[in-house]
Amino acid sequence: MRVLVAEDEPSLARQLTLTLRRAGYAVDHAADGERADLLGNDERYDAVVLDLGLPKIDGLTLLRRWREAGQSMPVLVLTARASWHEKVLGIDSGADDYMAKPFRMEELLARLRALIRRSSGQINPELRCGSLVLDPRTGKVTQEGAEVKLTGHEFRVLSYLMHHGRRLVSQTELTEHIYSQGFDRDSNTVEVFIARLRRKLGFSSIETVRGRGYRMNAS
Amino acid sequence: MNWLRSFRWRILLGAFFWTLGLIPVGHLVFMAVHHRTRPRMELLPVAAGTSLVFALFCLLAGILLIRAALSPFTRLRRQLTGVREGSRPRIEGTYPIEVQPLVKDLNSLLEHRERLLRRALAKAGDLAHGLKTPLAVLAQEAERAQAADQQELAAIISLQVERMRRQVDYHLAHARAAGSGDTPGTRCHVLTAVEGLVRTLRRIYAAGALAIRVDVPSDHFVRCPRQDVEEMLGNLLDNACKWASCTVTIQSLRQNSDIVVNVDDDGPGLHPSMRDLVLERGVRADEAAPGSGLGLAIVRDLAELYQGTISLEQSPVGGLRARLRLPG
Numbered sequence: 001m002r003v004l005v006a007e008d009e010p011s012l013a014r015q016l017t018l019t020l021r022r023a024g025y026a027v028d029h030a031a032d033g034e035r036a037d038l039l040g041n042d043e044r045y046d047a048v049v050l051d052l053g054l055p056k057i058d059g060l061t062l063l064r065r066w067r068e069a070g071q072s073m074p075v076l077v078l079t080a081r082a083s084w085h086e087k088v089l090g091i092d093s094g095a096d097d098y099m100a101k102p103f104r105m106e107e108l109l110a111r112l113r114a115l116i117r118r119s120s121g122q123i124n125p126e127l128r129c130g131s132l133v134l135d136p137r138t139g140k141v142t143q144e145g146a147e148v149k150l151t152g153h154e155f156r157v158l159s160y161l162m163h164h165g166r167r168l169v170s171q172t173e174l175t176e177h178i179y180s181q182g183f184d185r186d187s188n189t190v191e192v193f194i195a196r197l198r199r200k201l202g203f204s205s206i207e208t209v210r211g212r213g214y215r216m217n218a219s
Numbered sequence: 220m221n222w223l224r225s226f227r228w229r230i231l232l233g234a235f236f237w238t239l240g241l242i243p244v245g246h247l248v249f250m251a252v253h254h255r256t257r258p259r260m261e262l263l264p265v266a267a268g269t270s271l272v273f274a275l276f277c278l279l280a281g282i283l284l285i286r287a288a289l290s291p292f293t294r295l296r297r298q299l300t301g302v303r304e305g306s307r308p309r310i311e312g313t314y315p316i317e318v319q320p321l322v323k324d325l326n327s328l329l330e331h332r333e334r335l336l337r338r339a340l341a342k343a344g345d346l347a348h349g350l351k352t353p354l355a356v357l358a359q360e361a362e363r364a365q366a367a368d369q370q371e372l373a374a375i376i377s378l379q380v381e382r383m384r385r386q387v388d389y390h391l392a393h394a395r396a397a398g399s400g401d402t403p404g405t406r407c408h409v410l411t412a413v414e415g416l417v418r419t420l421r422r423i424y425a426a427g428a429l430a431i432r433v434d435v436p437s438d439h440f441v442r443c444p445r446q447d448v449e450e451m452l453g454n455l456l457d458n459a460c461k462w463a464s465c466t467v468t469i470q471s472l473r474q475n476s477d478i479v480v481n482v483d484d485d486g487p488g489l490h491p492s493m494r495d496l497v498l499e500r501g502v503r504a505d506e507a508a509p510g511s512g513l514g515l516a517i518v519r520d521l522a523e524l525y526q527g528t529i530s531l532e533q534s535p536v537g538g539l540r541a542r543l544r545l546p547g
Contacts, residue, residue, distance in 0.1 A: 009352045015359040053348075080351035082388075083395060084453025085446040088415040091422050098423060102355035102384055105362055118425065 001116060001159050002026040002044065002177045006036035006059070007051040007078065016049060019105050020112075024139045024155050026180040033057025040066050044176040045073045046116050046160075049108070052079040052090070060093050067094035074115035078103065113137065120163040127162040130218040132201060134162050148200055153178060157193045161206065161216050170213035226288055226315035233284030240277030243270035291318050302329065340394050347391040354380050354387075392517040396447055396524050407448045409439040409471050409478060416453050417469070424460050431460070435471040441478050441545040443525040448545075451521050451529075454514035455482040455541045462486030462538060477527075478547040486538040494531040518543070 003025045007013040013029055020027045028043065030036035033054040040048065040062070052059035063075060074096040079086070082100030090098050096119075097111050113136045117125070127134040131144045141148045141158065150158065156178040161169055174190050194214060198206055207217040247267060291314045301307040309326050313319070361376035410433075417431050441448060452469070459467040463484035470481045489497065498519045515529075518541075522529045527545040534540035 009356065011356045012352060012359070015356065015363075019359075053352075080348040083392070083446065084416065084419075084449040087453065088419045088449060091419040092415065096422060098419070101351040102358040102380055105359055114425075 001046045001156060001163070002028070002180065003112070004028050004030065004036065004039055004043070004045045004048045006030045006033070006048065006054060006062075008032060008054055009051075015105075016108075019109070020049075023109055024136075024152060024159065026156060026178055026183075028181045031055075033059070033062050037062055037065065039181065040071060040073075041069065043181060044173070046119070046163075046177060047112055048073055048075045049112070050075050050077050050095075052077060052081060060090065063090075063093045063095060072119075074119045076108070076112055076115060078108075110137070116163065120165075122163060122165070127159075129162055129165075129205075129216045132162075132205060132216075134159060143201060150197075150200070153189075154193050154197055154200075157190070158197055158201075161214060164215075166215055166218075168209055168213045168215045174214070224313075224315055226291070226317040229284050229288035229315070233281045233288060235281075236277045236284060237281030240274045240279075240281055243274040244278075247271065247274075288315070291315055295322065299325075343394045344391065347387045347394070350383070350387055354384055389517065392450060393520065395450070396521050405442070405444045406440045407443055407445040408437075409441060409448070409480065410435045410437050412445055412448045412452060413469055413471075416449060416456055419453075420456055420460055428465065429460060429463060430466045431456070432466065432468045435469065435480075436473075439471050439473065439478050439547065441525075441547055443527075443545055447521050447525070451518045451543060452480065452482070454518050455480075455543065458482075458514060458541070459484035459486075459539070464538075466536065468536065473547065474544070476547055477544050480543045480545070482541045482543070483534040483536050484538040485534070485536045488533060488538045489531060491533075498529065498531070515541075 001024070003020055005013060005016045005020065005027060007016060007029070008031050010031075013031065017027050017029050028039055028045075030039050033056040036048075036050070036054065037057055039045075050059050050063065054062070057065075059077065059079070063077075066073075066075075075094065076097045076099060077090045077095040078099050078101060079090070080101045082098070087098050096115050099108060099111065113125075117123075117127075117136070125135070125137060127136065133142045134140075135142075136159065139155065141150055141155070157174060160174060160177050171190050178190075178193075194206055194208075204217055207215050209215065247270060250267075294312065295310065295314070295318070298307065298310045298312075302310065309329060310322050314322050357376055358380045361373045361380065364376065365373035413433055413435050417433055420431060421429075456467065456469060459482050463486045466485050468481075468483040470483070472479045472481070497515050515531075519529050522543060522545065525545055527543065529544075530542045532540045532542060
């Protein structure tokens, strides 16, 4: 799962980036509206944490632009301006959730998880596939009740596949959603992660559709 | 006939007629006194009658002209009261050419004052908003301290951050209200405001299976700017959504010239002894739902500003009913 953090305050941006990375997300950071616009249009994000008071292009304008351009990723607006009038304006411009500063990081993580889950059509907080259970709240993966230890990248690959259930996910799509920007992306590494996941979870857990991609296999 | 609109000419003309009226009256009085001392002199009744009518006409014309000359001042005073009470933004209408410059000066004074107020409010808003990001940073540091096992430090920082946040929110809402309270004669369409809020809340509370029912006729208006209606109803609806188990209802009724908006939830409700307490500034009925309590204090203050009232009752559907009455 890959998240864009658009926040201009350096300390807050650092805290957000760190916490989100620790929670298992691939995180990109934009310190101003132009950069956020560029990243939002060029890259594929599973969610965006957007500060409204960004320099160069303000958050609301950015949000409207993205929605007009057909970008549908969930956006959590983070702002100091939190009167109800402004909240209505934010939601009507295309925001999916609204949090006022100062906020609790735990709450932000919970809401972000819920947004990502909803946007990929999942209802339960826990993601299940046969005997395999992934809990985004704790970042733990269990198979038949036993915990499976995964590295950050493996977790992201599995999480993305499980969020999309039985849908086929192409290798390119996976690559786009597990790395943050500037990471050396080699599509072969995805194959490596899939191979490692299969070793840990059993060969039949992830199905390969030749030339098209991967999907979870419940049996 | 431009000279007739002149204050000076009206006074002069009034004085002229008044004096003209006084002459026959003086003459008649003189004659009467004279007649008594010298009874032989004849007083012509017809001539006396005519001059009396003439005198009365002149005196009346004089009084009316002076009154007409002074009436712009009464009008001016009425308009100034209107400006003070907020029913009109400026002094309007045409005044005698001597008074018009005064009206112009008064209007520019009002404009200047309004500009100053707006700027001060914008500054206060910027200050409050500017404080929120550093507060967010501090709050995160407190969480970090907590993670690093520095419980005491974390507790102190979070407590102070929370206190500052509440102060900022409370005074910010007040500054906003004070700013919009000066916009006179504003009316807000209740349904439009409610629909926006419900859209927003449905999105924010999308995770839970919460139903928000709206029963607001489309011809209900309240005498209050939209931003403040949204602030009041937003806080009430948000509270209801936090506590409801599955349904929130918002209903609007007309009572005499007022509009009464009821916000109901089917949650646990609130003990009667707590109802007045939560409307007090900064008191929270329960720490479990974040941010409650202060929201209601803001609603109460805003309602009072617009000559409205807020009360809490037992809801017919089980939980709490917030009843907001605003002039329609």
